[in-house]
Amino acid sequence: MSRLYSDIFTNRASTGQASADLSEAHPKFAVNKVDFWYPGKQALYNISLTIPERSVVAFIGPSGCGKSTLLRVLNRMNDLIDGTRHTGDVNLDGKNIFAPEVNLVDLRRRVGMVFQKSNPFPKSIYENVVFGPRVAGQRDRARLDYLVERCLKQSALWNEVKDRLHTSALALSGGQQQRLCIARALATDPEVLLMDEPASALDPKSTNAIEDLIFELKKDYTIVIVTHNMQQAARVSDVTAFFFEGKLVESGLTEKIFTRPTQRQTEDYITGRFG
């Protein structure tokens, strides 16, 4: 089994992209004994997991195992669905995100989200990037210009679009639209980026660009990515968490999970024997 992924880890080591030592890392998120229910259906069972600051954590597992649900717990997006409930705690920088005093707008500013299907607004590239800051009341043109340049550079899109900032975002390619959505998410100065299969609708070249970008972004941000692509999880993440039927089967450093998992279910999944 190790041969399937060992090339990826050898390559990461030789290009300086091996997983960071996270033993001393600050726990950005600490998920503690979380159960979660949709109306009439329990989707998560007793999940405990730490997400180290400035790392990339991959959630993997077969369809319906609860990956996206847990992702949406982290910025309370599930609150938008009627009749959901949970038990357990989720701490962000040591503070419970379910505490009554938590401001949801602020939580979602700190914990931004990028979706599977890129969803730019039918506006110009510029207006897409400044959307969040404008809603938050930012009117200073020079500040908005600065944000557009900074975020498009961070999302590795600047060179491709700098001469057409005021043209429609919908004219961009799928891969460019996804990088624009990342730029839009960065414009509100988040601390964490949640990415739900951000490259699953993209061709290999655009997927590559997103993976390189994730690697760059983790220098400044904490990233949680849901992916069905095992090789992608092995390429980009530091920590991998494997879920099955709403339970966390195993989590740990990505290289260990992919080369020496402790659970049979994990091994079966990453070697393609099920799922």
Ligand SMILES: Nc1ncnc2c1ncn2[C@@H]1O[C@H](COP(=O)(O)OP(=O)(O)OP(=O)(O)O)[C@@H](O)[C@H]1O
């Ligand atoms: N809005 C919802 N209402 C009711 N049940 C839901 C809702 N969203 C998800 N579920 C159920 O919760 C369980 C977990 O779904 P979730 O989307 O978190 O899984 P997933 O691992 O992300 O799946 P996939 O890989 O297919 O995206 C599934 O059984 C799903 O049917």
